[in-house]
Amino acid sequence: MIWVIGDVEGRRYREPFSKGILARSLSITDIGSERAYEIASEIESKLIDGDINEITLTDLTNFIVDYLDYLDPDYAKKYLNWREVRKSKEPLIILIGGASGVGTSSMAFELASKLGLKNLISTDMIREVMRKIVSKELSPVIHKSSFDAHESIRIPSIRIDSIIEGFISHVDVVNVGVEAIIERSLKEGISIIIEGVHVVPGFIRKDLISKNNIIIFTLVVDDPETHKQRFFTRCRQPWVKRSLEKYIENFDIIRKTQDFLIEQAKIHDSCIIDNVDVTETVDIMVNEIIEKYGGLKNVEQKSE
Numbered sequence: 001m002i003w004v005i006g007d008v009e010g011r012r013y014r015e016p017f018s019k020g021i022l023a024r025s026l027s028i029t030d031i032g033s034e035r036a037y038e039i040a041s042e043i044e045s046k047l048i049d050g051d052i053n054e055i056t057l058t059d060l061t062n063f064i065v066d067y068l069d070y071l072d073p074d075y076a077k078k079y080l081n082w083r084e085v086r087k088s089k090e091p092l093i094i095l096i097g098g099a100s101g102v103g104t105s106s107m108a109f110e111l112a113s114k115l116g117l118k119n120l121i122s123t124d125m126i127r128e129v130m131r132k133i134v135s136k137e138l139s140p141v142i143h144k145s146s147f148d149a150h151e152s153i154r155i156p157s158i159r160i161d162s163i164i165e166g167f168i169s170h171v172d173v174v175n176v177g178v179e180a181i182i183e184r185s186l187k188e189g190i191s192i193i194i195e196g197v198h199v200v201p202g203f204i205r206k207d208l209i210s211k212n213n214i215i216i217f218t219l220v221v222d223d224p225e226t227h228k229q230r231f232f233t234r235c236r237q238p239w240v241k242r243s244l245e246k247y248i249e250n251f252d253i254i255r256k257t258q259d260f261l262i263e264q265a266k267i268h269d270s271c272i273i274d275n276v277d278v279t280e281t282v283d284i285m286v287n288e289i290i291e292k293y294g295g296l297k298n299v300e301q302k303s304e
């Protein structure tokens, strides 16, 4: 048995070396789960061959980095960068927005797997809970979708496109719930990914979004045909209950909401990603996170 020695607030602890834990921590590189497990086994064998049955977490990390560097310096670099990110005293809160069907749910899942983050919530789910609390009479807009919320606006404004007005009203209400999740995550120190059409640059309270440990991405699908196909691939899954018709009928409106999201992302200088290739989308998000968050040991609020 190899024991790994660490300390929390000066109190020493030890836990058995686990190839599974080590393999999962290598997910940030592009090694792939099978090879990651092989590398974890190779590292374990080297420790045993070196008659090491107790090792500090720091020495184990250095041992892993040296072995990764020997295999491929890029593996070591990605592993080290990610460990820097995880040293921060603040939780990592990742917001992934985008019009319906662009891939926010799928990319959130891929990113969570890559980063080893356990908490992931969709704004659709937040909205569902809020719908139970707020009646249709009191807030008709929350009981609609983002792309048909305009139908619930009782007195449409003459100054703004009614579709965008409906979208704004719908997003604004759901954001009360989104902000509650962000506040809870900050309070508890929980890293989380929040994804969905209701994550819109400029809609989340400035005192929250200005924190350096909160990062927002806007996914888009530039090509309309590719975007439309996404609804077909999603509805192809036998367990998916949402009707394809509803999205195809409202496709032009959904594209209009995407144009609004792009406008908002540009105004608020937030990262826009054309979500065409899964690996590329995830790599862009990982690199952005490491760049923005990696050097922060003690996260402080950005100056106003």
Ligand SMILES: Nc1ncnc2c1ncn2[C@@H]1O[C@H](COP(=O)(O)OP(=O)(O)O)[C@@H](O)[C@H]1O
Binding pocket: 098, 099, 100, 101, 102, 103, 104, 105, 106, 107, 230, 231, 233, 234, 235, 275, 276, 277, 278, 281
């Ligand atoms: N980068 C991508 N390349 C190919 N297909 C994708 C990509 N991102 C998402 N998809 C697929 O598109 C469909 C819609 O994605 P989903 O995550 O459900 O969208 P959203 O949550 O934004 O409505 C799903 O079938 C998903 O597998």
Ligand SMILES: O=C(O)[C@@H](COP(=O)(O)O)OP(=O)(O)O
Binding pocket: 099, 100, 101, 104, 105, 124, 144, 145, 146, 147, 196, 197, 242
């Ligand atoms: O409100 C909306 O635009 C969609 C967002 O869901 P995604 O398409 O982004 O999953 O929710 P809906 O009411 O269609 O279930």
